[in-house]
Amino acid sequence: MTEPLLHVTGLTTELGDPTRPARVVDGLTLDIRPGETFALLGESGCGKSMTALSLMRLLPPSGRITAGSVQLGGTELLSLTEAEMRQVRGGRMAMIFQEPQTSLNPVLTVGTQIGEAVRLHQGETRQRLGAERAVELLRAVGIPDPEQRLNEYPHQLSGGMKQRVMIAMALAGDPRLLIADEPTTALDVTIQAQVLRLLKAVQSANGLAVLLITHDLGVVAETAERLAVMYAGQIVETAPVAEFFAQPLHPYSRHLLESLPDAGKRGRRLAVIPGRVPPLDTPFQGCRFVERCPAAIKRCRLEAPEWRAFSDERGVRCHLAELDAAGVSSRPVSDRTDSPTPEPLSPTSDPNSPPSDTPTETAQVPLLTMRGLQVHFPIHQGVLRRVVGHVRAVDGISLDLYAGRTLALVGESGCGKTTAGKGLLQLVPPTGGSVRYRGQELIGLSHRRLRPFRKDLQIVFQDPFASMNPRMLVGDILGEGLQALRLAPKRAERMRRVAELLELVGLDPESADRYPHEFSGGQRQRLCIARALAVEPRILVCDEPTSALDVSVQAQILNLLKDLQERLGLAYLFITHDLSVVSYLAHEVAVMYLGRVVEHGRVADVLDDPRHPYTRALLSAVPVVDPEQRRQIIRLEGDMPSPRHPPSGCHFHPRCPEAIEVCRHHYPVETRLGSTRRVCCHCVDVGVATQTNGDSKIRS
Amino acid sequence: MPLIPVVLWTDALVFLLLAVTALFAVWAARHEHLRAPWRRVVRSRIGVATLVVLSAYAVVGLLDTVHFRLKLDRADESGEVRYAPEVLSLLDLALSGLRERQEKTYSAPFATHLHAKEALDQPDGTVIRDYPRLQHGGAHLADPERDRAWDIAWRSLIGLVQGLILWALLAAGLVWWLARRHGQPFDAVRNRILKGQTQIPWRTALGTLGLVLVLAFVIGELALKYHVLGTDKVGEDVLYQALKSIRTGLLIGTLTTLIMLPAAILLGIMAGYFRGWIDDLIQYLYTTLNSIPGVLLIAATILMLQVYMSNHADEFASLVERADLRLLFLCLILGVTSWTGLCRLLRGEALKLREIDYVQAAQALGVGHFTIIARHILPNVMHIVLITLVLDFSGLVLAEAVLSYVNIGVDPTMNSWGNMINSARLELARDPIVWWSLAAAFLFMFTLVLAANLFADVVRDAFDPRLRGV
Known part of the structure; x- marks a missing residue:
């Protein structure tokens, strides 16, 4: 075995009041070898970012490292002076952060910022050499036209570009170790795929070791060689990636994997981890996971489990694993749980047999029909504030919502999917098209005339923290709609209804007398769902309801939404960018690009056999856990254009790998494939090679 | 009836303000999101210390706000009860000694002689020019040069003891109350306060209170026999003027905000919430107002009012009412x-x-628009309103002084720090210099503004969500 590049033993970091410290990192031990990618996996609040900051010695003022040692290539980092440490940071060890928007100084050009990093670490004082090196670095991270870019400011670059610049700056000091703290969480999937590929390329070119900190199991599976799972400040399991996904040992790891939604779990409920991560300032006696562990035995409560290494690369912190230590490789450890171990994830259901839960749509009358919905925002300029153009956020989309069924609206950020949802609810006034609810046109109704329809159309927002007034009691928040629509004008009646609602979403009825800040993210999202359900709607628009939540909490919310749909026959418009959620929950899917729907059809059809090149690229960019399911990644160059100046012809043609001449001039007409599928692509129309042109449904 | 109450316009508004404050306090006490920041305020040492100082000012100001006219001793021929023409306040009554002990002209603090020489008739019939004895200041001393220092020291000591006794009584009362509330023995609570272990820093509060009380009693005792801050051109006691000015300063600082608050809140929120033409209209309105030089607008208004008042002199029953309208x-x-x-x-x-x-x-x-504004937007901008109010207060107190200095402030007959400075400015050129009017106004104003600013900082820190947890 090669000598480790980074050797961390017993690292312990405390935050806050010394009399009652929160031990955010507790006895962390890990080795990273040169040239490998090591992933640190965990949910929010488990201490992974604090680990990174401790390694860099960049802790916030209230934080301190109380024990342990960090050796980078034989140098003990914790005993260096601050001046020496500054040489190490960005020199032998560099870091990139989650938010590329805030990591760059907006008033300095890209060239100045990279040049600064170069000068600091190469000692090249002369401007020219710095600039040359900066160009070299920008080229290395795949930024086209680097000489030009040097003089640009961060706001002129897109999110993916900024993250590339950040990587270039990190590379300026020629580091041996790169710490990437959630480098792609703020980016879209297609951009995420670009950045991850770039990281890989940079790594193999320079022989870098990468410490990848993430919560995304898919990203880990695709990029890392080894991983460590963190829970409540401790590492609970380390393993090579392939072994981990084949057979996770710790109950927490198992549950994480099981709570991932995907098509294979459609019929079932997702496994959930009850409860939440314990606060880190409590003294722990037993195992930290015991409260949430279904397999817990008495010993787990009394005695903290020791680290148990099975081999150099494999180890776990669990009493149960100790019991069957002998049979690590032969026998699954999860027999004590009633939830099944993740079965080998077969490619989604057989395309020939439609999923059993899909009734024939034609028999049903749609609850709501949307035809050619347009939301254009005028751009004002000049003293007289004349309209000089329009942002075409939503540019003519048509959808149908059926009772008891879910339509997923999928797309990258900025494609207009949220605006479409708000346009449906008339929260943003649409500028064209029609939205008919049970035959009644909603567009153009006044605030008062719209009120009877408010009861039937409701929305759940993305951010559970911003969607409840922090100054109001939960009871008043949930009862607001009942009061406003005069469904329950008396307070006593309202409170009774609120108690019912709280029970419906699985919360204690006592919660009505508390403030929103006393609840966790998942609980808040339940409250938001309860608020929407208070007025007994028929249609619920869910605007990315789980994207701000951790995987295990996401599973709880998805289960709840699925239950509610079965019991109440709700129609969902599920707006999301997460395709695994779509395949788990939705019946139909519409893929949006730049304000228009490019492909629409049943989930199984679209996800198994995408016809539009954009859908194909989107699907291929999603990181997948199971290596057998992995697709050939279709490279998408560049970013989504601005909806203010959409490209001529097909909006997708500048990025489309299959674009032909006609794409540049004419927006493709909708092609119907069978009774349920619609695709907007010239290539489908003229039958240019797609992987599945033997499909009999194509009308030529 | 020995007196009839007089409610001036500003008095009425002060009572309204008190009512609003009380209502807000009750409302805030029931809402955790408002109670929590105030709790942070009273748990800060600077917060309670400045609160005590500000309360002392407020007590003086409130005493000066209760106005009435006293019954005259003798009824007129027809047997009708008659009331004195002058409007007095509770503070005037309390300070009647100070108010009535007028000298001829300037005298320095603690002086026993006038500041100006006069021709004095000697018992032997000759006339010499010398500084005459004051009628009241130090009049009880047989030989001022010899006895004055001892007398001042002795009286200070008496005041000190009196102040300490009252302070001890109040402190004991507080400890007793706390002990009863928490169900703990008296000694334990006292020890915890002495060690500074209480959540609300009572030690700081009691310390400040002690300082204020001792100062008040020492000055009160001395003021019985001396002009502690001297007298002004017409022989009026400067300490009395400075104390009377407190009401003016406080009124300017609080009533102004009370008047502007409804407009600012309503228009500001409406502009932001409704957007469109409402936003344009309100924005143009305040941009236009902002472009008019403030001093010019104030000068024009005050001059117009002056013209009106001199043309309709008979509409005002007393000088006080006239001055009050101008203040309003x-x-x-x-x-x-x-x-x-x-x-x-x-x-x-x-x-x-x-x-x-x-x-x-x-x-x-x-939910309707105005319900949304009242329920969702207003409570969530309340912290900005509060922060602005306390920050603006000190600025307005200073603005009054500046405006009165350039003669477009309050009525010249009204006591205010600005007027004191204005009348003292010419005397700075005299030799020997007359410094005490200016110094007194400066001292009182400085203490108030400093306390208000420190308090504003504490309030801002407590209410600003971005500073929370720092």
């Missing part, structure tokens, strides 16, 4: 010129809040 107009016009800042802040905040999810959710639930 000054508050009004200061309010008109100062609401734009808060309005702009609130517009920005409302712009942000209207896009936030819970407002959108309320819209989706069909």
